[in-house]
Amino acid sequence: MAGILLVEDDPSVRTGLELALTRQGHSVTAYATGEEALDHVRARRPEIVILDVMLPGIDGVEVCRRIRRLDSLPIILLTARGDDLDVVVGLEAGADDYVVKPVEPRVLDARIRAVLRRLESASSDRISFGDLVIDRGALKVTLSGREVHLTPTELRLLLELVRHPGQVLNRRHLLRAVWDHNHVADSRLVDACVQRIRAKIEPVPAEPVYIHTVRGFGYRFSPP
Amino acid sequence: MAGILLVEDDPSVRTGLELALTRQGHSVTAYATGEEALDHVRARRPEIVILDVMLPGIDGVEVCRRIRRLDSLPIILLTARGDDLDVVVGLEAGADDYVVKPVEPRVLDARIRAVLRRLESASSDRISFGDLVIDRGALKVTLSGREVHLTPTELRLLLELVRHPGQVLNRRHLLRAVWDHNHVADSRLVDACVQRIRAKIEPVPAEPVYIHTVRGFGYRFSPP
DNA sequence: CCGGAACGTGGAAGTTATTTGACCGTTACA
DNA sequence: TGTAACGGTCAAATAACTTCCACGTTCCGG
Numbered sequence: 001m002a003g004i005l006l007v008e009d010d011p012s013v014r015t016g017l018e019l020a021l022t023r024q025g026h027s028v029t030a031y032a033t034g035e036e037a038l039d040h041v042r043a044r045r046p047e048i049v050i051l052d053v054m055l056p057g058i059d060g061v062e063v064c065r066r067i068r069r070l071d072s073l074p075i076i077l078l079t080a081r082g083d084d085l086d087v088v089v090g091l092e093a094g095a096d097d098y099v100v101k102p103v104e105p106r107v108l109d110a111r112i113r114a115v116l117r118r119l120e121s122a123s124s125d126r127i128s129f130g131d132l133v134i135d136r137g138a139l140k141v142t143l144s145g146r147e148v149h150l151t152p153t154e155l156r157l158l159l160e161l162v163r164h165p166g167q168v169l170n171r172r173h174l175l176r177a178v179w180d181h182n183h184v185a186d187s188r189l190v191d192a193c194v195q196r197i198r199a200k201i202e203p204v205p206a207e208p209v210y211i212h213t214v215r216g217f218g219y220r221f222s223p224p
Numbered sequence: 225m226a227g228i229l230l231v232e233d234d235p236s237v238r239t240g241l242e243l244a245l246t247r248q249g250h251s252v253t254a255y256a257t258g259e260e261a262l263d264h265v266r267a268r269r270p271e272i273v274i275l276d277v278m279l280p281g282i283d284g285v286e287v288c289r290r291i292r293r294l295d296s297l298p299i300i301l302l303t304a305r306g307d308d309l310d311v312v313v314g315l316e317a318g319a320d321d322y323v324v325k326p327v328e329p330r331v332l333d334a335r336i337r338a339v340l341r342r343l344e345s346a347s348s349d350r351i352s353f354g355d356l357v358i359d360r361g362a363l364k365v366t367l368s369g370r371e372v373h374l375t376p377t378e379l380r381l382l383l384e385l386v387r388h389p390g391q392v393l394n395r396r397h398l399l400r401a402v403w404d405h406n407h408v409a410d411s412r413l414v415d416a417c418v419q420r421i422r423a424k425i426e427p428v429p430a431e432p433v434y435i436h437t438v439r440g441f442g443y444r445f446s447p448p
Numbered sequence: 449c450c451g452g453a454a455c456g457t458g459g460a461a462g463t464t465a466t467t468t469g470a471c472c473g474t475t476a477c478a
Numbered sequence: 479t480g481t482a483a484c485g486g487t488c489a490a491a492t493a494a495c496t497t498c499c500a501c502g503t504t505c506c507g508g
Contacts, residue, residue, distance in 0.1 A: 074342070084328045084330065084331050087331050087334060087335075088330055088331060088334040091334040091335060091337065091338045092334060092337075094341075095338065096338055096339075096342050097321065097338070098335075104308045106308065106312055107308050107311050107312060110311060110312040110315040110316060111311075111315060111322075113315065113316075114315045114319065114320055114321070115342070117318075118298070118320050118339070118342055118343065119342065121296045125360075136360050137360075137383060137387055138380065138383075138384075138401065139363075139376070139379065139380050139383065147404075151376075152363070152375075152376045155363070156362070156363050159361065159363070163361060165269075177362075
């Protein structure tokens with residue numbers, strides 16, 4: 001499933017884990033030293049790194065720090081020592097998880113998935129509120145699966161509202177955020193734009209579910 | 225530092241953790257039951273949830289699943305049982321980490337930070353490549369600090385290229401991704417658009433640094 | 449209940465972006 | 479070295495977007 005870089009100096013543990021992870025559907029590359037691992041990271045970015053702490057030469061925590069300097073790719077530290085201090089030091093070095101050996105392959109697999117899932121959902125370009133999905137990567141908005149075409153200004157206004165869910169944003173704020181320029185401050189611009197967005201995303205524009213008017217103040221986005 | 229929602233039914237453990245986390249600079253809200261926690265999540269989104277597994281009423285794993293249905297906010301499961309199966313089930317339920325009690329407060333703190341750090345670095349609204357910064361929140365592009373105005377199509381094309389750094393994307397792919405419809409394959413749409421982007425972001429458009437032409441295949445975005 | 453303020457709504461006019469085709473330079477390959 | 483395929487560039491036509499205005503509706507205090 002994922003391109004895993006495994007770094008473990010003990011040959012039996014290494015081949016054991018490699019086999020188990022491969023069996024679980026991952027594609028694994030294994031090395032015995034930190035230097036090799038760093039070269040591998042530089043050359044071909046793996047999806048995730050599983051790093052033994054006790055390594056000959058550069059130790060795992062240091063490898064972790066150096067990888068962090070290169071990239072923000074996920075790292076799981078693996079160690080025989082479950083000392084509290086070790087855990088804290090490891091995590092502070094930039095690791096995403098810290099697993100104590102011996103570890104059941106399926107547990108390691110679950111933790112790998114958890115880290116990757118988090119990365120996936122966080123770096124996902126999608127934000128969704130009920131039926132409304134905003135894909136910030138493709139700059140597309142869909143409502144119950146059907147694509148809704150929003151113009152640039154509309155999209156920027158919607159994104160600005162969505163970025164502060166539940167909060168009321170006044171017209172001045174929205175004009176600054178969406179229209180940048182020192183405009184003639186015709187605050188009706190905002191109204192007109194909100195209306196157009198509502199016409200596109202609200203099932204019943206007269207009774208908005210997403211963008212609510214707060215009379216005298218501005219507009220508030222709140223999920224239905 | 226962070227708005228933590230702590231759910232733990234044992235009063236002594238609850239107040240102990242609350243105190244420790246508060247002392248570490250977090251702002252903590254604590255509840256004893258899953259129902260209360262779910263209400264809290266709905267009403268005021270916490271930054272992270274720390275959830276005991278053994279709860280009266282709805283158990284922690286189920287609360288975790290329900291929170292996941294609402295939101296993708298980070299969840300750390302806390303439990304007295306360190307059984308392998310429990311860990312796997314908990315992580316599969318959508319938890320980001322699984323910590324076995326008793327836990328040293330500084331270890332828990334380190335794990336909280338690790339999860340939040342991961343979220344932070346991944347959900348950043350900005351992507352930068354050398355002098356080129358793409359702000360996906362404001363939908364703005366800046367080159368060495370100066371704003372560059374890209375039209376919607378230009379921005380979408382750039383984002384599509386940037387999403388696959390180093391990879392060559394052919395015209396058909398780009399037409400699909402950026403223009404949706406199945407356009408006539410032989411068109412200068414992509415070329416013309418790439419040209420306009422280059423005119424705006426490349427110091428010397430004739431010798432592109434960001435968007436490279438791969439003759440016979442398409443275009444590749446690669447950081448300078 | 450009335451009057452005014454705030455907001456919703458539709459449309460016309462002006463502005464900007466996109467598409468298209470033609471033409472030219474470059475490159476790959478025989 | 480010739481030539482066909484490929485990509486770059488430009489300008490004009492078309493399409494889309496934004497703005498602004500005018501009028502209708504709702505809401506709220508008096």
